Each structure stands twice: as structure tokens, then as C-alpha cells.
Amino acid sequence: VERKLTARGRERRQQILDQSARLFAERGYHPTSVADIVDSLGVGKGVFYWYFESKDDLFLEILASSSHDLRRLQQAAIGDEPDPLRRIEIGIRASLRWFRENRHLFNLSQFAATEERFAAVLRQNDAVAIADITRHLKEAMADGSVPEQDPEMLAHALVGATRHLARTYLYHGDESVDLVADVAVHFVLGGLAGGRPATPR
Amino acid sequence: VERKLTARGRERRQQILDQSARLFAERGYHPTSVADIVDSLGVGKGVFYWYFESKDDLFLEILASSSHDLRRLQQAAIGDEPDPLRRIEIGIRASLRWFRENRHLFNLSQFAATEERFAAVLRQNDAVAIADITRHLKEAMADGSVPEQDPEMLAHALVGATRHLARTYLYHGDESVDLVADVAVHFVLGGLAGGRPATPR
Amino acid sequence: VERKLTARGRERRQQILDQSARLFAERGYHPTSVADIVDSLGVGKGVFYWYFESKDDLFLEILASSSHDLRRLQQAAIGDEPDPLRRIEIGIRASLRWFRENRHLFNLSQFAATEERFAAVLRQNDAVAIADITRHLKEAMADGSVPEQDPEMLAHALVGATRHLARTYLYHGDESVDLVADVAVHFVLGGLAGGRPATPR
Amino acid sequence: VERKLTARGRERRQQILDQSARLFAERGYHPTSVADIVDSLGVGKGVFYWYFESKDDLFLEILASSSHDLRRLQQAAIGDEPDPLRRIEIGIRASLRWFRENRHLFNLSQFAATEERFAAVLRQNDAVAIADITRHLKEAMADGSVPEQDPEMLAHALVGATRHLARTYLYHGDESVDLVADVAVHFVLGGLAGGRPATPR
DNA sequence: AATGAATGAGGATTCATTCAT
DNA sequence: AATGAATGAATCCTCATTCAT
Numbered sequence: 001v002e003r004k005l006t007a008r009g010r011e012r013r014q015q016i017l018d019q020s021a022r023l024f025a026e027r028g029y030h031p032t033s034v035a036d037i038v039d040s041l042g043v044g045k046g047v048f049y050w051y052f053e054s055k056d057d058l059f060l061e062i063l064a065s066s067s068h069d070l071r072r073l074q075q076a077a078i079g080d081e082p083d084p085l086r087r088i089e090i091g092i093r094a095s096l097r098w099f100r101e102n103r104h105l106f107n108l109s110q111f112a113a114t115e116e117r118f119a120a121v122l123r124q125n126d127a128v129a130i131a132d133i134t135r136h137l138k139e140a141m142a143d144g145s146v147p148e149q150d151p152e153m154l155a156h157a158l159v160g161a162t163r164h165l166a167r168t169y170l171y172h173g174d175e176s177v178d179l180v181a182d183v184a185v186h187f188v189l190g191g192l193a194g195g196r197p198a199t200p201r
Numbered sequence: 202v203e204r205k206l207t208a209r210g211r212e213r214r215q216q217i218l219d220q221s222a223r224l225f226a227e228r229g230y231h232p233t234s235v236a237d238i239v240d241s242l243g244v245g246k247g248v249f250y251w252y253f254e255s256k257d258d259l260f261l262e263i264l265a266s267s268s269h270d271l272r273r274l275q276q277a278a279i280g281d282e283p284d285p286l287r288r289i290e291i292g293i294r295a296s297l298r299w300f301r302e303n304r305h306l307f308n309l310s311q312f313a314a315t316e317e318r319f320a321a322v323l324r325q326n327d328a329v330a331i332a333d334i335t336r337h338l339k340e341a342m343a344d345g346s347v348p349e350q351d352p353e354m355l356a357h358a359l360v361g362a363t364r365h366l367a368r369t370y371l372y373h374g375d376e377s378v379d380l381v382a383d384v385a386v387h388f389v390l391g392g393l394a395g396g397r398p399a400t401p402r
Numbered sequence: 403v404e405r406k407l408t409a410r411g412r413e414r415r416q417q418i419l420d421q422s423a424r425l426f427a428e429r430g431y432h433p434t435s436v437a438d439i440v441d442s443l444g445v446g447k448g449v450f451y452w453y454f455e456s457k458d459d460l461f462l463e464i465l466a467s468s469s470h471d472l473r474r475l476q477q478a479a480i481g482d483e484p485d486p487l488r489r490i491e492i493g494i495r496a497s498l499r500w501f502r503e504n505r506h507l508f509n510l511s512q513f514a515a516t517e518e519r520f521a522a523v524l525r526q527n528d529a530v531a532i533a534d535i536t537r538h539l540k541e542a543m544a545d546g547s548v549p550e551q552d553p554e555m556l557a558h559a560l561v562g563a564t565r566h567l568a569r570t571y572l573y574h575g576d577e578s579v580d581l582v583a584d585v586a587v588h589f590v591l592g593g594l595a596g597g598r599p600a601t602p603r
Numbered sequence: 604v605e606r607k608l609t610a611r612g613r614e615r616r617q618q619i620l621d622q623s624a625r626l627f628a629e630r631g632y633h634p635t636s637v638a639d640i641v642d643s644l645g646v647g648k649g650v651f652y653w654y655f656e657s658k659d660d661l662f663l664e665i666l667a668s669s670s671h672d673l674r675r676l677q678q679a680a681i682g683d684e685p686d687p688l689r690r691i692e693i694g695i696r697a698s699l700r701w702f703r704e705n706r707h708l709f710n711l712s713q714f715a716a717t718e719e720r721f722a723a724v725l726r727q728n729d730a731v732a733i734a735d736i737t738r739h740l741k742e743a744m745a746d747g748s749v750p751e752q753d754p755e756m757l758a759h760a761l762v763g764a765t766r767h768l769a770r771t772y773l774y775h776g777d778e779s780v781d782l783v784a785d786v787a788v789h790f791v792l793g794g795l796a797g798g799r800p801a802t803p804r
Numbered sequence: 805a806a807t808g809a810a811t812g813a814g815g816a817t818t819c820a821t822t823c824a825t
Numbered sequence: 826a827a828t829g830a831a832t833g834a835a836t837c838c839t840c841a842t843t844c845a846t
Contacts (some may be wrong), residue, residue: 001845002259003829004829005829005830006828006829006830007271008829008830009829009830011829012830013322014829027316028315028316028317030231031316033213033231033814033815033816034816034817035814035815035816043831043832044831044832045816045817045818045833045834046817046818046819046830046831046832047830047832048816048817048818049816049817049818049830050829050830050831054816054817055815055816055817059203059300063311066220083279086208088264089398091223101330106388107314107315108315109310110226110311110312110313110314110315111311113308113311113844114229114230114309114311114312114315115228115229115232115309116228116229121294123373149384150384152372153366153381153384154384154388154397156365156366156370157365157366157368157384157385157388158362159365159370160362160363160364160365160366160810161358161359161361161362161363161365161392163361163365164358164360164361164362164365165354165357165358166363168357169357172324180354182398183350183351183355183358184358185398186350186392186395186396186398187355187392187393187395188392188396189387189396189398190391190392190393190394191362191387191389191391191392191396192388192391192396193391193396194387194388194390194391195384195386195387195388195390195391195392195393195394196390197386197387197390209805210805213805234839234840234841235840235841235842236840236841244806244807245805245806245807245808246806246807246809246841246842246843247805247806247807247808247843248805248807249842249846250808250841250842250843251805251806253840255842256840256842295833336827395808408818410826411826414826416802427627429718429719430718431777432633433718435818435819435820436819436820437818437820438819445826445827445828446826446827446829447820447821447822447827447828447829447830448770448822448823448826448828448829449826449827449828449829450821451820451821451822452826452827455823456820456821457819457820470623476617483678491800509716509717510638510717512713512716512717513714513717515710515713516631516632516710516711516713517630517631517634518630518631518713530779534672538609539664540643549668549784551789552786553749555768555772555783555786556786556790558767558771559761559764559767559768559786559787559790560764560767561767562763562764562766562767562768562769562770563760563761563763563764563794564763565763565767566759566760566762566763566767567604567756567759567760567763567768570759571756571759574726582756585752585753585756585757585760586760587800588752588794588797588798588800589760589795590794590796591759591797591799591800592793592795592796592798592800593764593789593790593791593793593794593798594790594793594798595793595796595798596789596790596792596793597788597789597791597792597794597795598792599692599785599788599789599797602760606808607808608805608808608809609808609809611808611809612809613807615809615810636835636837637836637837637838638835638836638837646810646811647811647812648812648813648837648838648839649809649810649812649838649839649840650809650812651838652837652838652839653808653809653810657837657838658836658837658838659846662824678821726815799808
């Protein structure tokens with residue numbers, strides 16, 4: 001249902017989007033009923049379905065838009081930085097700032113991964129992020145600043161370390177973004193350089 | 202309900218545990234009804250409630266036991282290895298083998314994180330894992346094989362990178378455990394050593 | 403709400419009437435929402451309630467006006483034909499032509515019969531039709547061209563046979579009106595004359 | 604959901620079937636809610652869905668089973684009667700007895716015709732009835748007791764007249780079955796013999 | 805230990821109707 | 826005359842849990 005919305009309509013829609021994201025994040029997707037959402041906004045149930053096809057639909061929109069939002073921020077931060085390793089560092093720092101601002105969204109993607117109809121969107125989003133990073137890594141390998149390795153795997157390791165630090169210290173904990181970012185960058189750049197296995201296999 | 206179970210009873214109970222884990226993993230916790238579980242086992246509903254208090258209860262048990270299981274494996278693998286870095290490496294390799302065997306459990310802990318009544322157990326489990334690793338790291342810092350840094354943060358970075366690689370290449374993908382382990386270990390050991398930030402802050 | 407309508411208003415009203423009848427006929431009364439109707443006309447919901455009290459009200463109006471329409475056509479066709487049997491034949495033929503033109507209305511009266519608030523109007527309409535036919539039949543019995551029998555029952559038999567043929571061959575099927583009319587007339591006139599029961603009761 | 608039902612279960616199922624048919628017939632399909640049905644039986648809502656997939660499903664089952672029921676009765680009544688016209692007469696009389704007993708079902712098939720998902724079953728049922736009658740008519744034409752005409756069209760005319768008489772006098776009215784049957788048979792047998800059109804086309 | 809049956813609160817969604825503009 | 830927005834009761838259906846046997 002594509003609707004032409006008035007200014008007031010767009011506002012209401014955004015209100016629902018924000019409030020739902022907050023509630024889903026706090027209590028979980030399933031435990032949050034449409035009734036909870038509309039009640040918390042003090043509006044009738046019909047309002048929800050005036051703006052969204054279904055609860056699932058709304059959730060998918062939250063997922064998609066938050067990933068776009070993050071990516072936009074990263075790209076703005078990176079600008080036209082020429083050094084690929086610095087691009088990665090800037091990307092990590094930007095992500096962490098975004099995670100901090102949008103910490104409540106952590107649970108949403110956590111959850112989305114567990115039900116196939118949502119997982120698809122998530123994989124899509126992730127693929128984009130990984131592709132971005134992979135590109136930087138290939139450049140870094142080309143100019144010798146990172147030893148040759150499977151760039152995609154590295155990208156995943158990088159993402160995993162960063163996100164987990166963010167979840168732990170920015171979502172559950174309350175650490176400063178800069179401190180976490182320093183550790184993350186240090187760890188990741190070290191990881192890209194690689195260490196000698198303690199045990200030769 | 203603590204029940205004294207016959208041998209047959211214990212078997213049945215395990216059957217339910219296994220089957221539930223599989224279904225929760227495939228479809229998600231909420232979309233899997235108790236009816237789905239018992240139907241898929243060809244038994245009546247009474248059976249379920251004979252062995253478990255509730256659906257939530259069952260899920261909590263799955264979470265707890267799988268984390269114990271993993272820890273037991275890690276400790277067995279580590280044995281009395283004296284070198285802390287090697288202990289970490291061995292732990293990572295053992296974890297990846299376990300993740301491979303139990304890849305369906307990924308979704309379960311993903312999901313558990315999103316609803317508070319389950320998240321508590323999860324945090325508990327995680328704390329144990331982090332404590333183990335932190336201990337190794339402190340030793341490694343003491344003997345100079347890893348530069349001094351916040352060991353807990355490193356532990357989280359390590360866990361994040363490892364799990365994400367596992368999820369990507371052992372759960373969604375179908376990579377060989379050893380290959381993934383090599384990349385993970387290489388990345389992590391590098392990360393522990395640390396890299397020089399591309400941008401001085 | 404009796405409103406004085408401008409020419410444009412009357413047109414709009416008729417538009418709604420026509421479109422609703424079409425949709426009710428295609429999908430059924432209940433499955434067709436007021437929203438469906440106004441959307442299919444590309445107008446807002448207010449329009450509907452400007453011209454009609456309620457959905458029920460609109461439906462009743464469709465029923466009433468279609469029955470008037472049919473009767474008007476029959477009477478025009480019959481004119482001042484003096485022979486009662488010919489009047490009946492002409493009436494049948496006229497009805498079948500009308501049914502052909504308005505086949506979508508079949509479902510409407512079918513449906514109306516199933517909910518009491520609409521059934522009343524329907525019975526009213528039918529009573530008029532039956533009265534017309536009964537009058538012809540009494541005349542025919544008086545002049546001996548049809549054997550004495552309960553004229554009202556005959557009228558119903560006649561109506562039942564005719565309508566069912568129409569529904570089958572003009573609504574679901576796509577037979578020519580004239581062919582169906584020939585069969586109907588032949589059957590009905592035979593029926594009025596009557597047959598000898600195969601089994602004496 | 605094919606379920607193995609105990610004796611008690613089968614009884615309950617039948618109870619629901621009967622009660623629903625009654626309520627659908629009285630008030631119409633849509634105005635009768637599942638809540639109405641279970642409340643009128645004094646049971647919980649779950650019971651309904653233990654025995655039936657959905658409200659639609661239940662309705663389809665009522666339709667199908669009532670048509671089977673009628674056909675069974677007709678065939679039992681006809682037995683091995685050799686005369687095709689007498690078979691038709693017996694069929695009509697049996698139908699009318701059945702309609703009398705099950706008058707409440709009239710509205711159900713009326714309604715079913717108006718929504719496509721139900722109409723399909725109805726057409727199926729009707730096709731069987733028409734095929735039966737058509738067979739008798741062909742025989743009757745072969746042995747010269749009915750003039751050659753399109754037998755299927757005659758079958759429809761016959762069915763239309765009979766049903767309409769039944770609806771009028773056995774459902775809305777309260778006439779004796781035998782009297783209505785006499786009129787119906789007389790009209791139908793006359794109709795099969797055919798009359799001369801009052802107006803040569 | 806186990807089954808089929810039952811409960812009923814709760815959930816998503818629809819929709820006739822009304823309202824403010 | 827007309828629109829987009831809003832209402833909220835009503836609807837179908839699900840499902841964890843309990844019960845009788």
C-alpha cells in the first residue's frame with residue numbers, strides 16, 4: 001500500500017518506526033505486540049495498519065533503513081581518504097560512533113538473524129558492508145601494507161571483533177567510544193598484519 | 202519438577218532436548234510451538250510437560266548445557282599446556298570444532314540475547330568464557346608475549362572475531378574447520394600483538 | 403440523508419452504485435470493503451459516506467433498483483398483449499434478455515437471501531413478480547388454455563426454471579439468449595400444461 | 604490436520620458441524636463468528652480449531668457432506684427402477700423430502716454461490732446432480748418418452764423449478780412435502796414433454 | 805508415562821464509520 | 826464535496842498450558 005502522506009502523516013509514520021524499534025529492542029520482537037506499540041503512542045490500532053502492511057513489514061523496514069543509515073555515515077566519514085588502512089580505521093571509528101547512538105538496534109539484528117524471513121535482509125545488508133571492507137583490503141594488499149590473505153575472511157574477522165566490542169562496551173557497558181575505538185583499531189590492525197601461530201599446525 | 206527418571210525416561214528427555222534445539226534453530230524460538238515439537242516426535246503433549254516445566258525452561262536448559270559442553274571441550278583440549286598463547290590458540294581451535302559440530306546452536310544464543318529472561322543466562326555463560334581467556338592473557342602479558350593492554354577487552358575482541366568467522370564460514374558457509382581456524386588464530390594472535398593505528402588519534 | 407444533488411453529484415452517486423454492484427458481484431458482499439470501492443474509483447472515503455448512509459444502505463438500494471428495472475422492462479415488452487400465455491412468454495424472454503445484460507447481479511440476490519436484513523427486500527421484490535405472473539395464469543386458466551391448478555405454485559415453478567437456466571447458461575455459461583429462451587419457454591409452457599405423473603401416487 | 608479422534612472426539616466434531624450449519628443458515632456465514640459457534644456450545648475457542656482448520660474449511664465440509672447426503676438418499680430411493688421418467692420422479696420426490704428435513708441448508712448453498720472459494724465446490728456438486736439427471740433423460744429420449752432436446756438444459760430447468768418450489772414452500776412456507784412434490788412432478792413432466800410456444804419466434 | 809481433548813488469554817489484522825481540515 | 830487520518834470493536838486464529846482418562 002503506497003500511500004501519499006501529508007506532512008502529519010510522515011511524522012506519525014516516523015513516530016511509529018522509532019517507537020517500535022525502541023520496544024522491539026527492549027523486550028524483543030515477539031513479546032512486543034502491535035497493541036503495545038499503539039498504546040504507547042496513545043493512538044488507535046488502526047493507525048498502525050494505515051502506515052504499515054504488517055508487523056513483519058515494519059520490522060523489515062527498520063532493518064533496512066538502519067543499515068542504510070550506518071553505511072551513509074561510514075561513507076561520509078571516509079570521504080576520499082586515499083590510504084586503504086586509514087579508510088578501514090575511519091570506518092571502524094564511524095561505526096562505533098553509530099553503534100553508540102543506535103545501541104538499541106543491536107538486539108534487532110541479533111534477533112533478525114534467527115528467523116529466516118528476516119535473515120535474508122540481514123545477509124543482504126551484511127554483504128554490502130563486507131564488500132566495502134574487502135575492497136579496502138585488496139588495495140592494502142596490493143600496496144603491501146597488509147600481507148596477502150583471503151580478504152573476505154579478514155573482513156569478517158574485523159567486523160566480528162568490532163561489533164562484539166561495541167555490543168559489550170557500548171551497549172551493555174558504558175565505555176567511551178574513543179577508548180573502545182582505540183582498542184578495536186589496534187586489535188584489528190594487528191590482526192590484519194597477522195601473528196605467528198603459537199603452534200605450527 | 203525434579204523427577205527420578207528411568208533409563209528410558211532420560212532417553213526421552215534427551216530426545217526432546219535435541220529435537221527442540223533443532224527446531225528452535227531452524228525456525229526460531231517463537232515460531233516453534235510445543236505442538237510442533239511433540240508432533241515431530243510423534244508423541245502427545247503430555248510428554249513434554251512430564252519432562253519440562255515450560256517451554257522457556259527447556260530453552261534455558263539447552264542454553265546452559267550447550268555452554269557447559271563447549272567449555273568442557275575447551276578445557277579437555279587445553280589440558281595442562283603451559284604456554285598461555287598456545288592455550289588460547291588451542292581454545293580457539295577447539296571452539297571452532299565445537300561450533301562446526303553444533304552449528305545449529307548459533308541461532309539459539311543469537312536469539313537468547315534478545316529477550317531479557319534468556320539474556321541473563323547468556324551473559325553468565327559469556328562471563329565464564331571471558332574469564333578463562335582473560336586469565337590466559339594476563340599470564341601472557343606477565344611473561345611479555347603480549348603487550349600490556351586491557352585483557353578483558355582483548356578477550357572480547359578475540360571472541361567476537363572467532364565467533365563471527367565461525368558463524369560465517371561454518372554455519373552459513375561450509376568451509377573446513379582447519380582453514381577457518383588458521384585464519385582465526387592468525388588474526389587473533391596478530392590482534393593481540395597489536396598494530397600501529399594508521400591515524401594517530 | 404436525502405441530499406439535493408447537482409448533476410455532477412448524481413453522476414458520482416451512480417458511479418458508486420455501479421462500481422459497488424460490480425465488486426459485490428465479483429467477490430461477494432462481505433469481502434468487498436468500502437475501502438475497495440472507493441479505492442477502485444480513486445476517491446477518498448468521505449465520498450462514499452457523502453452519498454450513502456452505510457454499506458448496507460447502498461446494497462439495499464442496488465437490490466431495489468435492479469428489481470424495478472427488470473419489472474419496467476418486462477412491462478414495456480408485454481405492452482397490451484391480450485393473450486395471457488403470450489404475456490408469460492414475452493415476460494420470460496424479456497427477463498432473459500435482462501439477465502443477460504445484468505448477469506453480475508445474480509450473485510447479489512443470491513447473497514441477499516442469506517441475511518435477514520436484506521432478505522426482506524428480496525421477498526418484497528419477488529412477491530411483485532409472482533403476483534404479475536399469477537395474474538396472467540389466472541386469466542389463462544379462466545380461458546381454459548391452462549388447466550386449473552394453484553397458480554401461485556406454477557408461478558414459482560416457472561420462475562425457478564427460468565432463473566436457473568439463466569444463471570447456468572447466461573451467467574456461468576455463454577449461451578445465446580434466444581436459444582436459452584426457446585428452451586425455457588418450451589419447458590415452462592409444457593409445465594403449465596402439465597404431464598401425467600409417471601407414478602400414480 | 605488429520606487427527607485420530609476418539610468416540611468423544613467424533614461426537615464433538617459432529618456437534619460443531621451441526622451447530623455451525625444451523626447458525627450459518629440462520630444468520631448468514633459472515634455474521635456468524637467462530638466465537639458465536641463455540642459460545643453456543645459452551646466450549647472454549649480452541650475446541651473449534653482442534654477439529655477444523657478454519658472457518659472456511661468447516662463451511663466447505665458442510666457443503667460437501669450435505670450434497671453427498673442428498674445424493675445418497677436419491678440413489679437409495681431410485682433403487683433399480685427401470686423406467687427413466689419414474690426415476691426422475693422418484694428423484695424429485697426424494698429431493699423434496701430431503702430439502703424438507705434439511706431446509707436450513709438452503710441458505711448455505713445460496714451463500715456459497717456468491718464467493719468464489721466456495722462456489723467451486725458448489726459447481727462440483729451440481730455437476731454431479733446434473734449428470735445423474737441427464738443420464739435418465741437421455742434414456743427417456745431414446746425410448747421416445749421424452750422428445751429429443753438438449754438433455755442438460757432440461758436437467759437444469761428441472762432442477763431450477765424443483766429447488767425453487769422447495770425453497771418457497773418448504774423453507775419459507777410450510778406446505779406438505781407431498782403436495783409440493785405433486786406440483787413439481789406434474790410441472791416437470793409437462794415441461795419435459797414441452798409445450799408449443801405461444802409466439803412462434 | 806502418556807494421550808487426546810480442552811482452555812482461554814492474547815495476538816495480528818480488518819473494516820465500517822467518523823473526524824478534522 | 827472531498828481528503829487523509831484515525832477509531833476501536835470485532836474477527837480469525839495461535840498456543841502455552843492443564844485436565845481427564
